[in-house]
Amino acid sequence: MSVTPLAAHLSTRPAAAFRGRIGRDARSGHYAVPRRYRLHLAAADPDCLRIAVTHSLLGLDKACPVTFLPAVPDCPDGGHSALRPLYDASAHRYTGPALAPVLSDDWSGRIVSSHGPDIARDLARRFGGGRPTLYPCGAESQIEAVERMCAQGIEEAAQRAGAADAEEAERTAALDTLLTTLGVLERGLGAHEHLISDQITAADVELWVALVQLDTVHRYHLDAAAVHRIADHPALWAYARRLAAHPAFGAHLDLDAIARRHHARCQGLEAAGAAVQILDWETHAADGSAVRPQVNRP
16 A cells, blocks of 8 residues: 655653664674673563564574563653663663663674664664565565554554543544544455555554553553544554464464553543443454564563
């Protein structure tokens, strides 16, 4: 399907403390060497979930090991105590929270990047030889458009539509934006199995995680009528079910962890939409998770 880029807009993702990149060769400093790097992920976090799915699609279990962190950070500032030594080693007198995701360099004991989109791209481009092409040549602008569409038209719009402190007109406008975005995606997926190609790309990972968040987090703050309107996109949710049945997606879908993270962070009011589940994610994920990727868990 063709994706039209949205207008420029501030990202909803927090600013990353580290923005190093994996280069092509030794001249870049950080370059692709099997087992040199390690991912630190909390799969209940949407940025981490995107990276975990990307990592599994690429089959990088041996080339780049993963350490999974608790769903709910254990530090008062929202960071993970397990990541504090890496942050302290990577920045002099670092005072911010030790957040996931993190790509660390085992050679130096320091952080390469804590920026989710960069990490996903570098995994695919620098370790992806002979593996699935998640960023097809010529599709970069479409993938970036999908990222903006998901961030603004789904995640940000859903948050505003369910904000208890927002004016009714603002919530209505946000819901209209969300439904318009879902309608565009519905029409495209009605004729295609995947979003921008005949195979899974990074755009599908982005959209799938946004849909997971929409049904497992954002709907808790919407009224029942709104959730029913969101659910009335059969092609879109059938697509979400298909991807959930794929081992690389479903194996990382920890609904209990998502719920615990949401309830630990959320300060909003629960609405009637909390009782209107769109998909039975656990059932669909179980259908495709007979072979789960090997990961290192604490």
